[in-house]
Amino acid sequence: MIPAEFNYEVADSVDHALSLLAGYGPEAKLLAGGHSLIPMMKLRFARPSALVDIGRIAALSYVEQDDGHIRIGAGTRHHDVHHSPLIEAGCPLLSFTAGLIGDPQVRHKGTIGGSVAHGDPASDLPTVLLALDAEFVLTGSGGATRVVPASDFFKGFFETAIGPEEILTEIRVPKLGASSGWSYLKFSRRAQDWAIVGVAAIVERSNGGIGSARVALTNMGATPLRASSVEQALAGAERDAIPAAAAMAPEGTSPTSDTNAGANYRRHLADVLVGRAVEEALGGP
Amino acid sequence: MGTRRVSLRVNGVPQEAEVEPRTLLVYFLREGLGLTGTKVGCDTSSCGSCTVLMDGESVKSCTLLAVQADGREVTTIEGVAEGGELHPLQRAFQENHGLQCGFCTPGMVMAALGYLQKNPTPSEESVRLALEGNLCRCTGYTNIVRSILAAAPAMNGHAAAEAGVPGG
Structure with missing residues (x-):
């Protein structure tokens, strides 16, 4: 072809x-x-x-940190995100997920900014960045920048907030603290496949229970989605609240039916995977 | 739309050519340079038959434009043997029956070569993960993994010999 x-x-x-x-x-x-x-x-x-x-602009490939954030150049390859000690230390959810994308050859070429700007709702990184409350730096003519939070960035199927004469130049991710647990679960039938459904979960642990939780879904609509009902149900909850909270995962979603799965099956997967991801993020009893 | 001049090294040999920007690297290698060892399998960046090394890293040449390889160093399966001698990795595939029909083999060898050059003492699990981007429909992978695991120590000896390090 x-x-x-x-x-x-x-x-x-x-x-x-x-x-x-x-x-x-x-x-x-x-x-x-x-x-x-x-x-x-x-x-x-x-x-x-x-x-x-823009694949030859070396200045777009970097990983840096300040007190609260990790800043990643949009041209940083998945391979480098996966292997970055800074990201591993400050935001292991992100380095872990970068290692799940495609296969080694794909990760040698594909970039974090490319994945975000493409806006494919079946992609893993947009979901994880939405759960992390990441921010995206867009650069326009004359070097003017604006910063768009992930919650305002994904507008529709392959549609983002990037203007026609703007370039996504940096991804900023708040670091996870010592009390944060995390998980990304991706359900697919074969190695290197896209997620049929994916779930990112970040749990702030508090006295053995859940202080607060952030949960986001891959491939459950035209964009990555936050599972707001689940998050509300988990706020300040104990472990035994997880199954009932996870059952709310399909609320507000609009999954498609395709050759991989029907919409009902996707809703079922969202429920099951949210339960497992929150359990994993909360950690051992 | 026109053409663009590209200049790259392929298997150590400098190459210059005028290409259409839409020319995929795999067709530049196969049809432009006659290096037909690199295969086109799925043509959708799934199967890995088109794997080559670019600046030492495995990539899928069906999903790269030839213009993206401008100024780079590309290694194909034809560049792996040296002076008519099979590379230790190729010999390991032969000795361990790491192929049946052979179609995926160039891609398997290139993916494994890129991996072993950075991970000289791999585990079986890590080899299986390293082959995630390469499909084989004959072997069930068992003998491919066995070949790569067998090649690792042989390659380390090969590298040591090249560097003039005494064996023992």
């Missing part, structure tokens, strides 16, 4: 990429690792007029 024709430009900086994007107009796309975009172009689901290659 061969993509339709397109113009190709290599950007050597974010500014350069923005001016190339402006020049080619709204049918141009950014190319980072290309591991979501190129398959779609081969299938001709995507036919951009031009690709602006």
Whole structure:
């Protein structure tokens, strides 16, 4: 399979990429690792007029930290997120999940920013970043930046808050503290498959029970979703409240039916996986 | 749309070519350079038959544009043997019956080579995880995993010999 024709430009900086994007107009796309975009172009689901290659901008690949946050350059590859000691120490949920994406070859090319900007509701990282209350830094012309919280970022099926002349440049993740437990469970039938349903859970432990919980769902609607009813039911609860809370996981979701699973089965999986993920995040009795 | 000039090293040999931007790396290798050892299997970045090394890391050449390899060092299965001698990893596949039909083998060898070069003393479980991106429909993987585990010490000896380190 061969993509339709397109113009190709290599950007050597974010500014350069923005001016190339402006020049080619709204049918141009950014190319980072290309591991979501190129398959779609081969299938001709995507036919951009031009690709602006930001995959060679070394300044977009970094992992840094300050007191409360880890800051990850959008061009950082899944392989590097998975193996970063800083992320492992400050936010192990994120490094763990990066290691579940695709396979080693995919992780050598795919980037965290590419995965987020693509906005596929079956992707793992958007769900985890939503659960983590991450923030996304968008850079526009002249270097102007705005920061969008994950809760306002995912707008629809493959739709995000990124404007046509903006680039996602950084992902900021609050560090998890010593009292935080976490889990990401991904249900799929074969190695390297997308999640049929996935669940991210972060539990603030308090005296053996749950202080508060954050729970987010993969592939249960057009965007990653927070399971708000579950979170409310778990706030200040004990372990034995988990099954009843997990049963609320399908509330507010709109899963699709496809060749992998029907909507009802997805709702069932959300219930079961939320229960398991919260148990795992809470840790041993 | 035009063409673009790319300049890269493939199996140590400098190559320059004019390519359409939409040319996939695997077709550049197979049809442009005649290196047909790299296979196109699924063509959807699932099966790993097209795996090559780019700057020492395994990648799927059906999901990369040739222009993305501009300036890079690419190694294909044709670049693994040295001076007509099979690489220890290739020999291990032969000795351990690590293939049946052979279609997935170039990709398996390249994925394993990239992995072993960074993980010289692997466990069986880690080898199985390292092969997550490569499908084989003949062997059930058992002899592939066995081959790779057998190759690891042989490769360490190979590297030591290349570096002039005395054996023993």
